[in-house]
Amino acid sequence: MAAQCPEKTLMATAPITLNGGRTATGASFYDSLEMLCNVQFDGRVAEANESLLQALGYAESDLVGSLSLDHVHPEDQEDTLARAAELLAGVDIALFENRYRCHDGSYRWLAWSARSEPGEAQVHCAARDVTESHRHRDLVDKLLAELERSNTDLAQFAYVASHDLSEPLRMVSSYVQLLADRYTGQLDADADEFIGYVVDGVTRMKALIDDLLAYSRSSVDVAVRRRVDCGTLVRSAVADLKLVIGDSGATVEVGDLPVVDGDPGQLSLLFMNLLSNALKFVAPDVPARVRVNAERWPDAWCFSIADNGIGIAAAHRERVFLMFKRLHGRSQYPGTGIGLALCQKIVTHFGGRIWLAEGSERGCEFLFTIPDLVPPNEAVT
């Protein structure tokens, strides 16, 4: 055993020496590109190699003989001491990180491994400089925290703004409605027309605010994922749309739909928006025919909602998911342009994707996925 690692047996008995010890301990320790040092059980640095000295900017006489802990960042000293105690108890250290002071007073992050051999009164330490990766990690953490905060701010802002907007809107809409109820036909034709425009504008603004509220609420309310029967959900959405379907001759076929892990409120908002789009954008004189189906993917369910309506030109395929993006005049097909943006947000929230199928120029087919929920204990972090 002694023959296999001659430098260690020598070091165990070697007193603290400066340059004089070099020949005795062998070339590999001093010439190694790895940062190496040996620390006595009393905490004093017995030896440090050139790589370590260079990286930290020390002369050998600065480090050797000093207490190693004195060079450790004050915030890391407690942890370092605890690990040192483990080492003394004979437990090797595979990886331990602390900040070590350089000669110029700055600190570098060092990742240590250390072990002691039975019968020795010192530990052998090897270090890697991980300052850069720490800097990156800190930067990423900081950016993530900032992003999260600005997202929360934005959601909060949208919620408060739309909520507070509805208050003055209530005044305008109530009084213009009173005006219309009480004075239509009593003023002149111009007045009736003007009142009509105000009522129309207010109605649209109310729809916008309601949709914005729904959109911002979908991120304020943290969705709790639980088992949701999509078949039941879609059938009740279709029932709610009876008024829209009315006498138009529209039909909605619902295939076998699975039970997924989701949020019933958000999923029903999703189906409701897609179904009402399918029933709204109908071709003239062609009764709407809508089909809802689901297909099993390896780790997700893929839903499809297809219609025989006016379709969407390939050029617009991406843009339809943008907030406030509308492809038609208001008089042709009313709407706020928030519906599909909301759908995308909900699907993304569950880790899925929503897109428009190829060939949606004649009738639309929207597809979206709801990935399976990975149980927390199987989740890969």
Place this chain on the structure above:
Amino acid sequence: MTDDIQILLVEDNPGDVRLTQEALRGAKVANELHVVGDGEEALEFLRQQGRHADAPRPDIVLLDLNLPRVDGGEVLADIKADPDLSRIPIIVLTSSSAEADIQQAYGLHANCFISKPVDFTEFIAAVRSLEGFWLKIVRLPTK
């Protein structure tokens, strides 16, 4: 004093006051609507203090939450903590639909909570149903 139902409306927005008046105008139950614009005055009215020394005792209070000076929540707490006033039904009529406001109002023993509908027709319907329920169906405590 007449036998008219006395209603106290605590509301600082004149636009809302007028809407409530319009909505109650066609009411089937004879009523007298008194209006105060802030929470402090509401408590003076109820306790017949200061300029409201001659105020009648309301049969029912319509209370907005967002009020200057003393806010609606405090008014509600004061009324329900006062043995002389605690039996008067308090209807919270507010533009808020926030869950926190609803929880707080019922926590303070509000008799009911209504979010003012944005749509005027629905607002009229809400006030009419208040009238139908609280002024016709419900038996109120005698003064």
